[in-house]
Every structure is written in C-alpha cells, then in structure tokens.
Amino acid sequence: MAVLLLAALVLTACGSSGSNGDNPVKSAGVLRVGTEGVYSPFSYHDPATGQLVGYDVDVARAVADKLGVKVEFVETPWDSIFAALEANRFDVVANEVTINSERKAKYDLSEPYSVGEGVIVTRANDNSIKTLDDLKRKVAAESATSNWADVARKAGARVETVEGFTQAIKLLNQGRVDATINDSIAVYAYLAETGDTTVKIAGNVGEKSEQGFAARKDSGLLPDLNKALDELRSDGTLASISQKYLKANASGAPESGQAQHAPRSTWQLILDSLGPLAKAAITKTVPLTVISFVIGLVIALAVALARLSSNVVLTNVARFYISVIRGTPLLVQLFIVFYAMPELGVKIDPFPAAIIAFSLNVGGYAAEIIRSAIQSIPKGQWEAAETIGMTYVGSLRRIVLPQATRVAVPPLSNTLISLVKDTSLASTILVTELLRQAQIVAAPTFEFFALYGTAAVYYWVICLVLSFGQSRIERRLERYVAR
Amino acid sequence: MTEPREDRIVAEGVHKAFGDNEVLKGVSFTVAQGSATTIIGPSGSGKTTLLRALNALDVPDAGVIRVGEVELDFSKPVAKDQLRRYRAQSGFVFQSHNLFPHKTVLQNVTEGPIFVQKRPKEEAESDALELLRQVGLAEKRDQYPFQLSGGQQQRVGIARALALKPKVVLFDEPTSALDPELVGEVLSVIRDLAVEGWTLVIVTHEIQFARQVSDQVLFTDHGVILEKGPPADVIGNPKEERTRQFLDRILNPL
Numbered sequence: 001m002a003v004l005l006l007a008a009l010v011l012t013a014c015g016s017s018g019s020n021g022d023n024p025v026k027s028a029g030v031l032r033v034g035t036e037g038v039y040s041p042f043s044y045h046d047p048a049t050g051q052l053v054g055y056d057v058d059v060a061r062a063v064a065d066k067l068g069v070k071v072e073f074v075e076t077p078w079d080s081i082f083a084a085l086e087a088n089r090f091d092v093v094a095n096e097v098t099i100n101s102e103r104k105a106k107y108d109l110s111e112p113y114s115v116g117e118g119v120i121v122t123r124a125n126d127n128s129i130k131t132l133d134d135l136k137r138k139v140a141a142e143s144a145t146s147n148w149a150d151v152a153r154k155a156g157a158r159v160e161t162v163e164g165f166t167q168a169i170k171l172l173n174q175g176r177v178d179a180t181i182n183d184s185i186a187v188y189a190y191l192a193e194t195g196d197t198t199v200k201i202a203g204n205v206g207e208k209s210e211q212g213f214a215a216r217k218d219s220g221l222l223p224d225l226n227k228a229l230d231e232l233r234s235d236g237t238l239a240s241i242s243q244k245y246l247k248a249n250a251s252g253a254p255e256s257g258q259a260q261h262a263p264r265s266t267w268q269l270i271l272d273s274l275g276p277l278a279k280a281a282i283t284k285t286v287p288l289t290v291i292s293f294v295i296g297l298v299i300a301l302a303v304a305l306a307r308l309s310s311n312v313v314l315t316n317v318a319r320f321y322i323s324v325i326r327g328t329p330l331l332v333q334l335f336i337v338f339y340a341m342p343e344l345g346v347k348i349d350p351f352p353a354a355i356i357a358f359s360l361n362v363g364g365y366a367a368e369i370i371r372s373a374i375q376s377i378p379k380g381q382w383e384a385a386e387t388i389g390m391t392y393v394g395s396l397r398r399i400v401l402p403q404a405t406r407v408a409v410p411p412l413s414n415t416l417i418s419l420v421k422d423t424s425l426a427s428t429i430l431v432t433e434l435l436r437q438a439q440i441v442a443a444p445t446f447e448f449f450a451l452y453g454t455a456a457v458y459y460w461v462i463c464l465v466l467s468f469g470q471s472r473i474e475r476r477l478e479r480y481v482a483r
Numbered sequence: 484m485t486e487p488r489e490d491r492i493v494a495e496g497v498h499k500a501f502g503d504n505e506v507l508k509g510v511s512f513t514v515a516q517g518s519a520t521t522i523i524g525p526s527g528s529g530k531t532t533l534l535r536a537l538n539a540l541d542v543p544d545a546g547v548i549r550v551g552e553v554e555l556d557f558s559k560p561v562a563k564d565q566l567r568r569y570r571a572q573s574g575f576v577f578q579s580h581n582l583f584p585h586k587t588v589l590q591n592v593t594e595g596p597i598f599v600q601k602r603p604k605e606e607a608e609s610d611a612l613e614l615l616r617q618v619g620l621a622e623k624r625d626q627y628p629f630q631l632s633g634g635q636q637q638r639v640g641i642a643r644a645l646a647l648k649p650k651v652v653l654f655d656e657p658t659s660a661l662d663p664e665l666v667g668e669v670l671s672v673i674r675d676l677a678v679e680g681w682t683l684v685i686v687t688h689e690i691q692f693a694r695q696v697s698d699q700v701l702f703t704d705h706g707v708i709l710e711k712g713p714p715a716d717v718i719g720n721p722k723e724e725r726t727r728q729f730l731d732r733i734l735n736p737l
Contacts, residue, residue, distance in 0.1 A: 378581075380577060380579060380581035381581060381583065383540055383577070383581065384575075384577065384581035384582070384583065385583075386540065386570070387538055387540065387570065387574070387575035387644070388594060388595035388599055388643065388647060389567060389570060389571050389595060389599040389600070389647065390595075390598070390599055391567075394598065394599070398594070398598060399583055402585050403583075403584065403585055406585075479627070480584050480585045480586075480627040480628075480629065481584065481629060482629040482630075
C-alpha cells in the first residue's frame, strides 16, 4: 500500500492536464470555484448570515451567470489551493490570484478583474521603513506561495510564512515581524473594518498587481472566462461589485453603508460564535474523532495480531505499515489521501478522506499499544484457556483481550485525546471542523485570539469529558485486581 | 462382579526435544482407570514435560499416546481438531493455578462447560456449585481470584479442571507455589478425588503424599522412566541407585 502512496506522490508532483477544446464547465453545467473563505473582503463569510461573500466570490458568481452555469464554491486554505486545483477539486481559483510569468507558465490565467497596488504595512510608530530598500534585514510576514513573499525576499527581508493576510497583520501587531507587503485593497479593507491605528501604510512597492482567475493549464476555459469578464466590465457589474466590497478603501474610512460589518465587541463576537463553533464540534470534530477511533482500533487489532503471528509475511507487512504510519507526518498522510489519490482516479470527499487518513493513523499507533498489552498477559492464561478446550479466537476473545484491555486503556486514551486535537488538521482538506469554523468567524473581524481561544476551550471540554470516561472505564476494569 | 479395569493412559516411546535439548527420550507407561499415579524425579528430569505431553501443551515429536478414548501418533502431523479432541480427555491443574483473574470463582469453573462444551448455563452452574462445595469453596462463588488465599485459588483450579468431566486429571506440582501451611488443604482435596475413583496423574515433590495416595509411582531421570511400581517398592525399597540418592536428598535435606 505504501508503494501506491509513493506512486501517488510522484504523480502529484507531475501534475495533470485538462482536456483541450470544448469548455468542460459548460458541459458539466457547473463552475466549481476554489476560494479561501477567510480572506476579507475578497472571500469570507458574512458574520450576520454566515453566507460566503466577497469581491472575488461575487465576481465568480457573475461569471457563472454569464456562462449560464451553476456555481459551486470549495473552500480551501490558500497554501493548498493550487494543489487542490490540480487534483481537480474545482475548475478555477477565485482568490486574488496575482498574474505573473511563473504562474502563467503553469496555469491558465484570465484577464485581471481586480487591480491594486502593493503596499508595505508597518507598525504606526515605526518610521524606519518607507521604501522597499528599507526592508533589508527586516522580517516580513507573507503567505508562502504569494507573490508578495518574492517581492519581500528580493528586497532582502527575511520572510516568515503565515496562513494569510489577517495572520500577518496579527504578527505585525504583536511586534513579531516588522512589515507585511500586500495588496492595497486588502489593507484598506482591514483598516476600515477594524479601525486599527497601531499599523499604517508606510509606502508602496512601486508595483501594480493584477488579479485574475486561475485554471489548470490547457483547461479550455480561458476564452469564455475572458469574454464574460469583458462583458461584466463593460456593463458596469464589476464596478458595482467593487463598490459594494471595496468602497471603504477608496475613501480610506468606513462607510455607513457597511452597517452589517459594524464592529462588534469581542465578548459579543465570542458569544455569537458559540453556536457555530458548537455545531462544528458536534457535526464534524466529534464524529470525525469517534468514527476514526473505532475504525482505527479495528485496524490496530488486526495489525497487532498480524505482528504477533508466526507467519513471516504477515509480520513484515504489519511492521512496514506501522513504520510508515509512525514515520510520516499526519498532515502528509491527509494530503496523500485527499490530494494525491485523485491522481490515481480515486476521488474521495473531504469528510471520508479525513476518516480514512485518521483511521489509518490511529491504526498504526494503537497497533503497538494493543500488541504490547496482549504480550503483557502471562503465557499461563493462554495455556489455561487451551486446557479447557478453547480455540485461538476463543482464548483471545474471552480470556486475553478482556485482560489486555485493562493494560491498554490508559495509553489508548492518550491516543484518543491526541486524535481529538489532530482532527483540526482536517481543516487543511476542506473539512469545516472546529478550528476551521473559528478561522471563518475570525477572518472578517481579525479577532483571531478570541476565536482560537474559544475553539481551544471547546477542545478542552471534549477532552475533559473523555478523561472522565477514561477514569470510569479504568475503575470498572480495576475491580478484579488487588489494590 | 467388578468390570476389568481398562487403562486410561497408554504411552509408547514418547520423545520430545526443545532445540538441542532432548527432554524425553522414549518414555512408556500406562495408567489404570481409577488409579493415582505420581511422577517424581529431580528437576530437569522431564516430569513436567511428560505431564504436559498428556494434554498436548507440549506436543511430542514422536511416540503414540492414548488418553481416554483418543489415541494420537505424534510421529505424524496431527490435525488441530484431533489435538483438541485429545486435549479434551484430560483436565489440567497448574502449579501457579492460572485462574482467569477477570472472572469470578463460579465463572472460572463454568467457562469451559458453557463456552466450550455449550452446556446450558443453569446446569453448568449447579454442577459447578457442587464441585465448589466438594473443594470447600461454595461460599466464595462470587469472589474474584485475587480475593482468595493461594490454597483456595488452587482448589478453584482443581474445580475448573473437574468441571469438564475429563477422563484423567493432570496435576503439575500443585502445591509447589504454596505457603507450607496451605499445602495440606490442597493435598486433602486431591486425596479425596483419588478415593472417589478419579484417574489422577500428579507431578509432585511431596514424597509422603505420593506414598499415601498413589497406586503407581514413576521415577524420571534424564528423560527416561528409571523406575516404576507401587510406592512401597519405588519409595519404600528403590532398586536404582539414582532413585535412592534422590529420595535421600529429599527426605534428609541436611
């Protein structure tokens, strides 16, 4: 199986190509759009309604309208958005993709639908940075795959990689970095939304940035996309969408028209987030944990028994599995299941993909726990079961496993509690679990600490409940041993 | 008009080696129905391995053994279900009792009858209670093994072996792991079984007990049975020098 996974990795690296000629979107009747969902004001969730909105989102909707197809949004973190595009999770990226020559070589890029200017943001009291040259030996926070990271690096800055613009601003606020370069539109929108006076626009990088849609190379989508954008531009639709979301940055001050964005107090925000976060915890985090753990335990038992069997082939397959699972990062395992398997023609939805990856992971770790628990049961127990006529399976089920359970419960509880928190990694493969929900709520308000804190409290509560369950089970299993 | 006593165990040329170490070098003996046989001998002489061969806990490399109604030729490969039928002919009492710690006294005794022999629960439980009464532990039925003394644990182990109604009961040094003051209660239970007519094979170091209880004594040394016969002969008047030395060391340790 690991060989398959390796093959999948290689294939991913090679990328894939769409078909030429006919527009595949039109024949499918739906335009699938990848976007961040946490990048205000371009792509975010309206705090009042929870709807996905934003400049890029609305432009994508208008384009789909022109093409006469339905639109479907797939929310993906920026740093895996191109991997997901290549894995055919969606047709185009609408997320302020800046047009440059490297991207042009790899992807189909449409005509620009937003034009901005790169600006340098610093703390308000920092006058040491005014131009790109001043960035030498300073620290800038940028998204790993954004073109602003290149601009900063070329200027001689050390780049700290962040998840997105809002995190960069947070690091800047906290004094952990000196600057961040981003699109003027995004910066004006931030200043307007938050009224933050601790940061300022210190200068510009003398570079215009043009943003357009990105599609897979040779997708056949470009002519239709460009035609639609041209029409939207000439009939004033683009301008009015721009007005709706970006008016604030034109004037540099919040407008009364943005009433639904009126800043809420942090406490109010946390209070409002409790419901959505609880929903994410109950519908995603908890089921993800429980289902993966149960499947994982079944796998673990099978692997542990294979590991203990006298069959050399079985033993070695089991060893190899355990070694691969424990020797590779869980994040990579998730990515392989979700992004690489489609290259082999196996496309799995986010939630089941997460279940598969987490189950396999639990299987690897728990197998060693179960194996050592079984081995801790004295040989005399197997022999006694044998002398009363039990088969291997009977001895295992009625005599050995019940005793091994007592030994295995404490370390397995550790695995379970780790798993609860590991499920937050599912956010990277489009599962809107607890942490992702917190990001979504936090994004338009920039209140990351408050919402991550709230999410942390939820995780903690889930783990508290589990610890309570653990001590109850342990007490029950202790009834037959001397204290 | 007593029936002619048939043999419950017939062993012919039993060999067993662990790696290079040949533990049984061609052992032959018989055990008559309703008799008690004790196996004595120095440690490492093969007596425990011989007993375990009778229950296939250690499967011999060669030789023919009949226990009860099942005869196996170990020089040929033996199928698993044959081995299970062979094993079902005898009950086994371990030196360190090996009770199931997660089951109550009653559950330990009924586990085999209910789960393996598929007997009705009520019937198995009333039989088990009768056996527990016999070993003097009926009132402990709902306790867990850790709540019992060593002697009580071993008596439950005996009840567990009897519950399957075996043709032969095998004892592997049943009192060696016990405190001296607890040895008597276990030996008296075994003596009662002999009196009742169970067929017993007992590996033991309790020479006085062997003398009183057994119909036959086997003295093993270096993987062979050096001497066998009634206790009056083997213990009371041994022919072999090795047997005399062994008995002397045990009876007069100083």
